[in-house]
Amino acid sequence: MTRDRFHPRTGRWLGGVAGLALLACAALPLVPASAEEAGRRLPEAAMTAQEGAGLRTATFAGGCFWGVQGVFQHVKGVTKAVSGYAGGDRASARYEQVGTGRTGHAEAVQVTYDPAVIRYDELLQIFFSVALDPTEVDRQGPDTGPQYRSALFPADEGQATVARAYIAQLDRAKAFDKPIATRIESGAFYPAEGYHQDYMTLHPNNGYIVANDTPKLRDLKALFPERANAQPVLVGRPPA
Numbered sequence: 497m498t499r500d501r502f503h504p505r506t507g508r509w510l511g512g513v514a515g516l517a518l519l520a521c522a523a524l525p526l527v528p529a530s531a532e533e534a535g536r537r538l539p540e541a542a543m544t545a546q547e548g549a550g551l552r553t554a555t556f557a558g559g560c561f562w563g564v565q566g567v568f569q570h571v572k573g574v575t576k577a578v579s580g581y582a583g584g585d586r587a588s589a590r591y592e593q594v595g596t597g598r599t600g601h602a603e604a605v606q607v608t609y610d611p612a613v614i615r616y617d618e619l620l621q622i623f624f625s626v627a628l629d630p631t632e633v634d635r636q637g638p639d640t641g642p643q644y645r646s647a648l649f650p651a652d653e654g655q656a657t658v659a660r661a662y663i664a665q666l667d668r669a670k671a672f673d674k675p676i677a678t679r680i681e682s683g684a685f686y687p688a689e690g691y692h693q694d695y696m697t698l699h700p701n702n703g704y705i706v707a708n709d710t711p712k713l714r715d716l717k718a719l720f721p722e723r724a725n726a727q728p729v730l731v732g733r734p735p736a
Contacts, residue, residue: 535626535715538671541617543661546654551575552611554619555582555649555685557602558628559636563709564605566696567627567716569728573613578606578731579695580687582649589686597641604649606685614723616655620648620662622723624676626715631674637708646678649685656680693731 558564561579568577581589584601588594594601609619624630634642650656663676687693695702696709717724 535712535719537719538621538625538666539669540621541658541662542665543617543658545611545616545618545658547611547615549612551608552616553606553608553651554616554655555604555606555651556619556623556627557582557604557645557647557649558623558630559603559644559646560639560704560708561603561605561688561692562695562705563712564623564627565694566705566709566728567622567712568605568607568619569694569697569730570713570716570725571609571614571619571622571720572723572725573611574607574609574619574729576608576729576731578687579692580604580606580685582606582685583647583681583683586684586686591689591692594643597643599643600683601686602643602645602647602681603688604647604685606687617658617662618723620659622716622720624662624666624671624678625719626712629672630676630678631672633677647681648678649681649683690732694728697728697730 556564556568565577565579568574580603581594581599581601582604584594584599588599589601593599594603607619609616628636628646630646632646634640634645636644636646648655648659650659659680663678663680666672667676696705696713699705700710
């Protein structure tokens with residue numbers, strides 16, 4: 497018989513299979529902050545994204561969406577960053593199902609941005625510099641499974657071309673000790689449940705956030721001070 501589990505995201509006790517599935521993004525043991533690989537400012541992309549006027553969207557998957565969302569919410573030129581699921585179908589875009597690792601979905605963040613302030617290639621530079629370890633396969637930190645894979649879901653062929661070129665550029669430069677495992681995929685984006693949105697801002701003292709995601713935000717502010725906003729752009733209302 498499966499024991500009930502306490503779900504640190506919601507503060508509720510969860511029973512049976514659902515309880516096991518909902519431990520995603522909160523797996524134990526937590527990685528101590530000292531064990532986090534420090535971010536580094538990677539080279540700018542040699543290929544510049546050619547984007548017209550008006551807001552654009554881009555979707556990034558890099559492990560638990562809490563930290564990826566928290567990073568992009570602090571980037572100047574980003575008007576919205578929403579946690580969600582990409583790579584599977586609409587019917588399975590639910591946390592309980594995605595947590596099984598059998599839906600094809602990755603936890604992802606859809607970023608809306610103004611290319612007059614920050615281009616797609618510049619978002620890629622930030623993503624690979626501070627948001628994840630792009631050499632890991634089907635995992636990030638303490639979280640394992642295909643739902644935690646590193647992937648990009650380009651909005652169009654222009655983004656796909658820039659993404660492929662930047663990954664190749666970093667691999668040629670041996671920016672990491674191992675080849676970049678980030679995949680370029682296609683698929684619709686589906687927003688995650690409301691309690692996943694703005695999680696880093698709403699729960700800054702959560703143990704998972706402190707160990708795994710706070711260092712990413714610290715790296716953003718240290719390595720890209722000209723790109724970082726002090727206050728995040730939130731999906732919901734800011735905490736009182």
